[in-house]
Amino acid sequence: MAAQHWTPACPLSALKARAEMLRAIRAFFDARGVMEVQTAALASRGATDPAIAPITTGDGGVLQTSPEHQMKRLLAAGAPSIFQIGPVFRAGEAGRWHNPEFTMLEWYRLDFDAPALMDEVATLVDMLLGVAAYDRRSYASLVGVPAAQFDAFADDALDLRVAEALAELPAGRVFITDYPARQAALARVSGPVAARFELVVDGVEVANGYHELQDAAVLRQRMLRDNATRLERGLPEAPLDEALLAAHEHGLPDCAGVAVGLDRLLALQQGASSLAEVMPFPADRA
Amino acid sequence: MATYSTNQFRAGLKVLLEGDPCSILENEFVKPGKGQAFNRVKFRNLKTGRVWERTFKSGETIEGADVVESDMEYIYTDGDFWHFMKMDGSYEQVAASADVVANVVDWLTEQGAYAVTLWNGEPISVTPPNFVELEVTTTDPGLKGDTAQGGSKPATLSTGASIKVPLFVNVGDMLRIDTRTGEYVSRVKA
Numbered sequence: 001m002a003a004q005h006w007t008p009a010c011p012l013s014a015l016k017a018r019a020e021m022l023r024a025i026r027a028f029f030d031a032r033g034v035m036e037v038q039t040a041a042l043a044s045r046g047a048t049d050p051a052i053a054p055i056t057t058g059d060g061g062v063l064q065t066s067p068e069h070q071m072k073r074l075l076a077a078g079a080p081s082i083f084q085i086g087p088v089f090r091a092g093e094a095g096r097w098h099n100p101e102f103t104m105l106e107w108y109r110l111d112f113d114a115p116a117l118m119d120e121v122a123t124l125v126d127m128l129l130g131v132a133a134y135d136r137r138s139y140a141s142l143v144g145v146p147a148a149q150f151d152a153f154a155d156d157a158l159d160l161r162v163a164e165a166l167a168e169l170p171a172g173r174v175f176i177t178d179y180p181a182r183q184a185a186l187a188r189v190s191g192p193v194a195a196r197f198e199l200v201v202d203g204v205e206v207a208n209g210y211h212e213l214q215d216a217a218v219l220r221q222r223m224l225r226d227n228a229t230r231l232e233r234g235l236p237e238a239p240l241d242e243a244l245l246a247a248h249e250h251g252l253p254d255c256a257g258v259a260v261g262l263d264r265l266l267a268l269q270q271g272a273s274s275l276a277e278v279m280p281f282p283a284d285r286a
Numbered sequence: 287m288a289t290y291s292t293n294q295f296r297a298g299l300k301v302l303l304e305g306d307p308c309s310i311l312e313n314e315f316v317k318p319g320k321g322q323a324f325n326r327v328k329f330r331n332l333k334t335g336r337v338w339e340r341t342f343k344s345g346e347t348i349e350g351a352d353v354v355e356s357d358m359e360y361i362y363t364d365g366d367f368w369h370f371m372k373m374d375g376s377y378e379q380v381a382a383s384a385d386v387v388a389n390v391v392d393w394l395t396e397q398g399a400y401a402v403t404l405w406n407g408e409p410i411s412v413t414p415p416n417f418v419e420l421e422v423t424t425t426d427p428g429l430k431g432d433t434a435q436g437g438s439k440p441a442t443l444s445t446g447a448s449i450k451v452p453l454f455v456n457v458g459d460m461l462r463i464d465t466r467t468g469e470y471v472s473r474v475k476a
Contacts, residue, residue, distance in 0.1 A: 051322050092293070092344075093323070095315025156343065159321035164341075167316075167326075185320050198319070208319045 008280035015280060018266055021128060022085065025105060028124055034081045034107060039070035041087055045241035048226035049185065050233060051159075053091040055100065063089035066259055067106050068186065069244040072212070075108055075255060076247035083107035085262065096274040097204055097264060099282050108257040114187075114195045114211040117256040118175050121199055121207055124260075125173065129201070129269050135174040139193070142166075142176055147192040150180035155229075158183075171202045184222070188213045199260075201268050209258030216248035289347040292325040300332070300353035303340065307332045307351040307405045315344070332403060333410050351405060358402045360394050368394065370402050370409065382409040392447035393418045393465045414465040419474050420444050422459045425451060 008015075026036065046054040046062035047069070055063045064070075067084050074082060088104045109117055122134050140147045143161040150158070158180065176198045179187070184194030187210030195211035213219055220240070227237045266278045276282040290301060295313040302308070308329035317323040323344035330337055332353060342348075358370035358380070367381035368391070380402065386409050387394065393414040394400075401413040425441035437453040441461075449463065451470050460474040 049320055051317075051320055093315070093317060095317075098315055098317065156322050159318055160324060160341065162318050162321065163316045163324055163326075166318075183320060205319055 005285055009276050009282050009285050010278050010280055014266070014270055014272075014278040017270055018278065021262070021266055021269070024127060025083075025085065025124070028127060029083045029107065032081075034083050034109070035079070037071065037074060037079070037082045037084050038086065039067045039074070039084065040064070041067075041089075043070065045069070045239055045243065048223045048230070048238040048240070050226050050229040050235065053235075054238075055089045055091045065090050066104060068257070068259070069241050071106060071108055071257070072244060072252055073247040075110070076250050076252050081107070081109045081255075094283055096276075097267075099263065099275050099279060101283070101286070102264075102275070103262040105260040105262050106257065108212075108255050110253050110255045112211075112256040114177070114197055114209065114256055117209050117211075117258055118177075118197055118199075121209065121258055121260070122173075122175075125199070125201070125206075125265070128265060132173055135172060137174055137176055138178045139176055139180065140178065147178065147180070150182070150192055155182070166200055166203055166205070169200065169203055173202075174200045176200060184210075184213070186210055186213050186219070186222075201265075204264055204268060205261070206264050206268070207258050207260045209256060211256045212252060212254075214248065214252045214254065216245055219248050220245055287350045287352055289349050291347045292327075292342050292344050295325065295327060300351045301329070302349045302351045303329055303331075303338065306334075307353050307410065308338065309353070311337065316341075317344070332405065335411075352407075353403060353405050353410075355401050355403050357399055360396060360398050360400055362396060363394075368412075370400065370412070373399065380404065380407070380409050382412060386410060387412050390414050390465075392443075392445050392468070393420075393463070394445060395420065416464065416466060417471065418463050418465055419460050420447070420463060422451070422455060422457050422461060425455060425457055427456065 041064050042061045043064055047065050052065050054065050066088050067086060071082060071084060085105050087101050089101050091100060093100055142165045143158060145153060178193040179196040181189045181192050181194050184196060187194040187196035197209050198205055199207035223240050230237055263275045263279055267275055270278055272278050290299060295310050297310055299310045300307060308331050311328040311330055314326045316326050325342045325344055327342060328337055328339050357373050359373055361369045361371050367383060368387045369379055369381050372378040390412045395418060402409050403411045420443040422441050423444055426439050438450040439453055440448055441451040441455060442448055449468060449470055462471040462474050464471050
């Protein structure tokens with residue numbers, strides 16, 4: 001990890017494009033009455049997702065893997081629709097399209113459902129990458145397994161199928177919808193599928209969104225199940241974020257939320273084939 | 287031999303895959319946002335030269351392969367084996383079988399230097415220098431003064447290799463050959 005070069009990895013043109021993208025996004029949300037917020041990157045609790053490893057600090061703090069929990073606490077406390085742009089951290093994620101620290105754009109819209117939010121994501125992406133068509137594919141059709149049979153497959157088997165199906169998708173923009181219920185994360189569920197979607201652009205995942213789960217008891221069950229999965233995989237349990245659970249008990253308004261990987265979006269906009277081409281200091285130079 | 291985890295996979299790392307020594311060409315980290323991580327890895331099988339692609343769960347390990355490349359001098363063949371000697375002063379010799387030298391046998395000259403890939407001390411492939419100089423042993427008589435471009439004729443070289451040469455080339459000429467294409471480059475002044 002030791003930095004070898006003092007110079008930035010990306011050209012000046014990428015810095016300018018990033019500044020312009022940030023300006024455009026802020027104008028986009030300002031025009032729509034969505035308020036910018038800042039929550040803590042360093043907190044006492046993090047997510048329980050078994051497939052996401054947080055980076056912890058020596059004194060027990062957790063660098064946030066997404067600002068979701070705290071943004072939902074703001075919504076439960078009465079905030080209007082909100083957005084945030086900031087750094088998030090994930091241990092061990094490094095590669096062409098991964099960096100342990102990256103910039104996330106996350107926003108929540110009161111009274112939106114998943115299709116309404118997908119429309120807004122498409123409008124934002126059109127503004128940043130140029131107008132194009134959006135295909136909508138169900139998770140079931142992508143992996144070639146009917147929704148009723150999702151439970152017959154292990155999680156890693158489905159994950160592998162998805163990864164390979166994404167690699168084979170033709171260039172273009174595709175919303176993947178209706179994820180298996182057990183991959184709902186924090187989305188609400190109906191029957192075998194979750195109100196969760198992802199946007200894939202030219203084979204690269206750029207957004208993940210939910211019609212948000214509201215029920216505090218269900219949320220607790222999911223967190224406990226995540227921890228059971230963590231134990232099965234030999235991973236440490238993640239302490240539950242009781243503040244988020246309390247916020248849900250108080251009442252999360254009906255809303256939909258989505259997280260967008262801004263560095264990936266910028267790389268796609270710049271025709272780059274890796275994050276390092278648009279980040280001044282990726283992990284090996286930071 | 288050490289084992290390597292997917293996060294240690296680097297281009298050039300030598301590992302054992304399905305019993306064969308391979309060199310890693312590319313290692314791509316693949317991870318759905320909420321899903322488990324994988325590594326899509328491309329390997330070159332060092333025995334066959336074929337490229338293999340495999341997907342691993344991140345964190346899986348595979349065994350390293352004791353593969354080293356050594357500069358060696360070709361000494362002679364006894365008909366069954368082709369003998370090479372290390373150039374590091376140890377005079378250590380290895381014997382390569384016919385299938386190991388199959389792709390290089392046309393370019394083997396005694397005292398010539400070759401890159402020999404050794405797996406557990408045994409040669410598994412031999413790479414010639416990009417250019418070798420070889421003598422013409424058979425060809426039709428040269429046409430005097432004909433240095434014009436265009437025409438070519440077959441010629442046999444001292445190693446037994448057959449190549450196309452320009453019309454002005456004669457028996458006894460030394461030729462420079464590009465071993466990557468097997469093509470004539472130029473005549474070499476003796």
